[in-house]
Amino acid sequence: MSEERGDVDNQRKASPGLDPSGAVPYETTYHKGPVILRGDMIPDESTSEHLLRPDDSPDWLHTDPWRVLRIQAEFVDGFSALAGLGPAVACFGSARTGREDAAYVAARTAGGLLAKAGYAVITGGGPGIMEAANRGCAEAGGKSVGLGIELPHEEGINRWVNMGITFRYFFVRKVMFMKYSSGGIVFPGGFGTLDEAFEMLTLIQTHKAKSMPVVFFGSEYWGGLFDWISGPVTSHGMISAPDRTLVTITDDVEEAVRVATGAAAR
Numbered sequence: 419m420s421e422e423r424g425d426v427d428n429q430r431k432a433s434p435g436l437d438p439s440g441a442v443p444y445e446t447t448y449h450k451g452p453v454i455l456r457g458d459m460i461p462d463e464s465t466s467e468h469l470l471r472p473d474d475s476p477d478w479l480h481t482d483p484w485r486v487l488r489i490q491a492e493f494v495d496g497f498s499a500l501a502g503l504g505p506a507v508a509c510f511g512s513a514r515t516g517r518e519d520a521a522y523v524a525a526r527t528a529g530g531l532l533a534k535a536g537y538a539v540i541t542g543g544g545p546g547i548m549e550a551a552n553r554g555c556a557e558a559g560g561k562s563v564g565l566g567i568e569l570p571h572e573e574g575i576n577r578w579v580n581m582g583i584t585f586r587y588f589f590v591r592k593v594m595f596m597k598y599s600s601g602g603i604v605f606p607g608g609f610g611t612l613d614e615a616f617e618m619l620t621l622i623q624t625h626k627a628k629s630m631p632v633v634f635f636g637s638e639y640w641g642g643l644f645d646w647i648s649g650p651v652t653s654h655g656m657i658s659a660p661d662r663t664l665v666t667i668t669d670d671v672e673e674a675v676r677v678a679t680g681a682a683a684r
């Protein structure tokens with residue numbers, strides 16, 4: 419071990435005549451960063467010995483301090499991978515949409531149009547709408563990004579992604595969606611899609627994020643939700659009238675892409 423260790427029992431050797439009370443100064447000094455320790459304060463085990471000692475149990479892996487480091491590592495990996503991405507639009511939508519579904523066809527078309535307009539497509543990297551948007555983008559030669567999430571029994575990132583990152587924590591992944599997109603297209607979906615769309619809207623509404631276009635594709639699917647938002651949610655004062663203007667609803671893929679890329683007035 420590199421730290422200077424002394425035999426504690428031999429540290430305080432008598433120095434006859436130094437002090438009539440018999441007290442003698444400490445002989446050995448142990449350095450621990452900026453701290454010095456002497457006498458009984460010197461630990462039995464040096465820092466290096468502690469580091470290199472095999473663990474008795476791996477329980478510490480499940481403690482919050484260690485979890486915080488894993489979360490930090492996930493942010494570092496995400497930021498490092500995405501920092502140079504360039505302009506991008508997030509596409510959200512159901513993981514369950516079949517390949518024959520009209521919404522799949524629309525998302526694939528949108529992915530292609532976004533790539534041709536010079537935008538990367540960022541999805542959750544899963545099946546359904548995510549696969550469709552990644553597929554359209556990859557087919558058009560664009561940057562097709564999948565921000566996957568570790569889920570038991572899931573296949574992993576779809577084969578149309580050319581830059582994929584798998585996250586353990588949903589909230590870290592959400593930061594990546596927000597930080598690296600300048601607009602979003604929300605295709606029909608369930609709880610996951612609603613969560614992502616409303617996260618985006620809430621951050622914009624509260625000015626935690628810059629204002630960006632959010633397009634809901636599919637008026638028949640989303641109409642009921644927005645009738646309710648424009649009706650009871652607004653009349654009860656739960657949102658203000660301008661909040662309703664944060665979203666565009668359309669059935670036209672080209673319009674969805676124009677609005678999401680900021681190429682059309684909202």
Ligand SMILES: C/C(=C\CNc1ncnc2c1ncn2[C@@H]1O[C@H](COP(=O)(O)O)[C@@H](O)[C@H]1O)CO
Pocket residue numbers: 509510511512513514541542543544545548566567569572606607608609610611612614
């Ligand atoms: C449940 C199924 C697949 C799950 N796989 C997913 N992979 C990646 N991202 C996912 C997955 N499921 C949900 N998401 C995220 O939520 C949105 C879709 O959720 P919804 O509840 O289906 O609307 C999507 O945008 C993803 O970011 C089926 O095999």
